[in-house]
Amino acid sequence: MVEGLRPEQLRTYFALMESVSLLHHAVEQQLQEEGGLRYVQFQLLARLTDAGGPLTMTELADGVVYSRSGLTHQAGLLAKAGLVTRGPSPDDQRATLVTITDTGSALVARVMPGHVDVARDLLFAPLSEQDLHALDDIIGRVRDHMRARPPRSAAPRKRRTAQPTAGTDE
Amino acid sequence: MVEGLRPEQLRTYFALMESVSLLHHAVEQQLQEEGGLRYVQFQLLARLTDAGGPLTMTELADGVVYSRSGLTHQAGLLAKAGLVTRGPSPDDQRATLVTITDTGSALVARVMPGHVDVARDLLFAPLSEQDLHALDDIIGRVRDHMRARPPRSAAPRKRRTAQPTAGTDE
DNA sequence: TATTGTTATACTCTATAACTATA
DNA sequence: TATAGTTATAGAGTATAACAATA
Numbered sequence: 430m431v432e433g434l435r436p437e438q439l440r441t442y443f444a445l446m447e448s449v450s451l452l453h454h455a456v457e458q459q460l461q462e463e464g465g466l467r468y469v470q471f472q473l474l475a476r477l478t479d480a481g482g483p484l485t486m487t488e489l490a491d492g493v494v495y496s497r498s499g500l501t502h503q504a505g506l507l508a509k510a511g512l513v514t515r516g517p518s519p520d521d522q523r524a525t526l527v528t529i530t531d532t533g534s535a536l537v538a539r540v541m542p543g544h545v546d547v548a549r550d551l552l553f554a555p556l557s558e559q560d561l562h563a564l565d566d567i568i569g570r571v572r573d574h575m576r577a578r579p580p581r582s583a584a585p586r587k588r589r590t591a592q593p594t595a596g597t598d599e
Numbered sequence: 600m601v602e603g604l605r606p607e608q609l610r611t612y613f614a615l616m617e618s619v620s621l622l623h624h625a626v627e628q629q630l631q632e633e634g635g636l637r638y639v640q641f642q643l644l645a646r647l648t649d650a651g652g653p654l655t656m657t658e659l660a661d662g663v664v665y666s667r668s669g670l671t672h673q674a675g676l677l678a679k680a681g682l683v684t685r686g687p688s689p690d691d692q693r694a695t696l697v698t699i700t701d702t703g704s705a706l707v708a709r710v711m712p713g714h715v716d717v718a719r720d721l722l723f724a725p726l727s728e729q730d731l732h733a734l735d736d737i738i739g740r741v742r743d744h745m746r747a748r749p750p751r752s753a754a755p756r757k758r759r760t761a762q763p764t765a766g767t768d769e
Numbered sequence: 770t771a772t773t774g775t776t777a778t779a780c781t782c783t784a785t786a787a788c789t790a791t792a
Numbered sequence: 793t794a795t796a797g798t799t800a801t802a803g804a805g806t807a808t809a810a811c812a813a814t815a
Contacts, residue, residue, distance in 0.1 A: 434715045434723070441735040442718045444742045447662055449619040451745040454665060467805085468616075486774065492617055495624055496807050501775055503805085523773040523814045545604045548612045553604070555744040556737065563733045565611040567726065572614045574725040575621040637782085656797065666784050671798055673782090693791045693796040 452551050459547045464540040465510075469493060469503055471544070474512060474537050477529040485524040492576065512536060622721050629717045634710040635680075639663060639673055641714070644682060644707050647699040655694045662746065682706060 434442065453468065460466040466474075472493045477484060486500055494500045504527060507513045512533035518524035529537075553561065604612065623638065630636040636644075642663045647654060656670055664670040674697060677683045682703035688694035699707075723731065 433712065434719055437735055438718070438723055438731065439715070441731065441738060442722060444735075444738045445619060445722070446623070448738055448742045448745055449615060449623075451662070451742075451748075453616070453619075469805085487772090492621070494806090497774065498776080498808080499806050505775095521773080521815075525774065542603065545609070548608070549604055551745050551748060552612060552615070552741060553608055555740050560737050560740075561608065561611065564737050565607055565614075567730050567734050568611060568614045568618055570725050570730075571722060572618045572621075575618055575721050578621075578721060639782085657795090664783090667797065668785080668799080669783055675798095688796095691792080691796080695797065 448552075452548070455547050455551055456544065459543050460540060463543050464536055466536070466540065467503075470507055470512075471537075471540065473503060473507065474529060474533055477513065477527065478534065478537055483526040483528040485518060485521075485526060487524070489527055507533070618722075622718070625717050625721055626714065629713050630710060633713050634706055636706070636710065637673075640677055640682075641707075641710065643673060643677060644699060644703055647683065647697065648704065648707055653696040653698040655688060655691075655696060657694070659697055677703070 457468050460468060460471050464471075473489060476489060476493065480488075486497070486504065489504070490497065490500045494503065504513065504515065508515055512530060514528050514530055515525050516528070518526045556564065627638050630638060630641050634641075643659060646659060646663065650658075656667070656674065659674070660667070660670045664673065674683065674685065678685055682700060684698050684700055685695050686698070688696045726734065
């Protein structure tokens with residue numbers, strides 16, 4: 430069943446990717462300028478803020494980072510900057526509990542207004558109240574669906590083509 | 600007037616970012632496995648396909664890459680892989696015309712089905728026909744709006760504040 | 770044995786600045 | 793002078809694999 434997408438769907442898909450790419454780029458810039466943060470780092474801080482307490486590395490990673498080592502790296506940067514602290518977990522000796530510091534919270538607070546500005550100017554500006562509801566509903570469902578999906582196949586096989594592979598199948 | 604976003608908007612924004620991040624990641628994987636391509640490279644090839652003829656570097660860059668050198672790099676990789684060729688433009692001696700090769704077209708064709716599969720399974724699966732129309736309409740408007748936006752301030756100045764990578768020496 | 774995390778390493782993308790050549 | 797591209801280079805993110813410690 431290699432049913433393709435209809436033209437409308439393909440168009441929607443590309444428009445979505447491009448939009449978010451532009452949005453992401455703008456946001457990345459705003460965060461960098463106003464807080465010296467990458468979006469990934471902002472996400473981690475935001476998640477910690479949202480949780481209202483410490484999180485383990487694993488909990489922190491979910492949906493934000495796609496490799497353990499990547500998270501370790503980012504958490505290390507945040508810790509070095511004094512935005513979070515890391516310590517052992519009383520429940521599970523293997524786990525590392527990450528806690529946002531006051532400095533971290535302050536930074537999030539300082540960066541938030543500008544961040545929200547970008548989102549409003551770029552994303553919400555051209556949308557009506559009705560659009561907003563529709564988008565919220567739709568994208569919410571999409572995200573839930575994607576979260577449920579296992580990371581696309583259990584890596585059936587690996588192909589290591591460093592450069593774009595040309596031509597026919599090998 | 601630093602009016603923040605309403606909770607619903609903030610939620611929508613984050614859901615959108617997360618969804619596309621997941622989608623992007625999946626797509627990146629599919630393209631890598633089946634064609635040894637990055638999404639950026641796929642985009643460039645797709646754009647060339649769509650144009651139906653050669654494009655200048657500048658035309659090619661639009662919306663895909665955010666720096667000239669980045670495009671030069673990617674185009675170089677594509678050329679080295681034999682997916683595109685580059686040559687001088689008859690109209691403007693400064694310009695470089697990029698043309699997709701048959702190999703390039705073949706690769707796009709080979710990768711497309713799987714690519715579309717990912718989009719369908721992850722993005723469109725949970726959407727009704729009505730959702731699709733709504734999303735297409737909304738996201739289309741958003742993209743047009745964003746394209747119109749100048750790249751968020753003409754880089755008035757560069758500031759590095761409280762970056763997690765700096766400050767405390769190691 | 771399976772998890773939680775870290776480390777070490779290697780690869781790649783990205784961006785800035787300097788430079789060439791055309792318009 | 794402004795624009796089109798390239799080059800060189802530096803900086804950062806990410807992932808894989810190997811490893812340590814705990815469940």
